[in-house]
Amino acid sequence: MVPKDFKAPDMPPYDGTFDPSHHLSNFRSQMYLTDASDATHCKAFPTTLTKTAIKWFDSLSPRSITKFVDLAKKFLARFSIQRDKAKHALSLLGIKQGDQESLRNYMERFNKACLDIQNLPTEAVIVGLINGLREGPFSQSISKKHLASLNEVQEQAEKYINMEENSRLGETSKTSSSYPSRDKDKEPRKKEDQPTEKPSKYHNYTPFGFPS
Known part of the structure; x- marks a missing residue:
């Protein structure tokens, strides 16, 4: 019997389209906090399934499950095709900095990709990072140094990230400040083009113009 005060796990339902081990781990973690019995585990688990997954559960033969570990094994075996494929250090060599991509x-x-790889050697991280960099000041600088730790790499990267972002802010500031001056130059032209009642003292004018 499920206890009256039992609260079903609050978690996204599993529909059979992603790694079942993640869903099972999430379920076990939440059930652990409730100190529920093995029978309660078996009865609560189907409430976290939907679509293809719940259809699979409903198709199980009656009394084919005697304990939750059996249900867990059948669940993982049925949806094993959706398990995340293990990634290796060599996959980092496929990460390249885009032509217009910022260093940040x-x-x-790159850091996010590293999180998906278990037991990743520091040397592999540094080699992969340098290999994927676009040709530029940072790639030239870091390739000449023999950095042995990820902290050193991060410190060097932060310096060039700040330089890059400060440079972009400077360019944006110059571009925005150039517009008001052009507008001010245009105003005299409009006034000069307008006819005036008073005769002008000068008869020849040099037209204003912007460099092409």
């Missing part, structure tokens, strides 16, 4: 964005993508 590249570092964030």
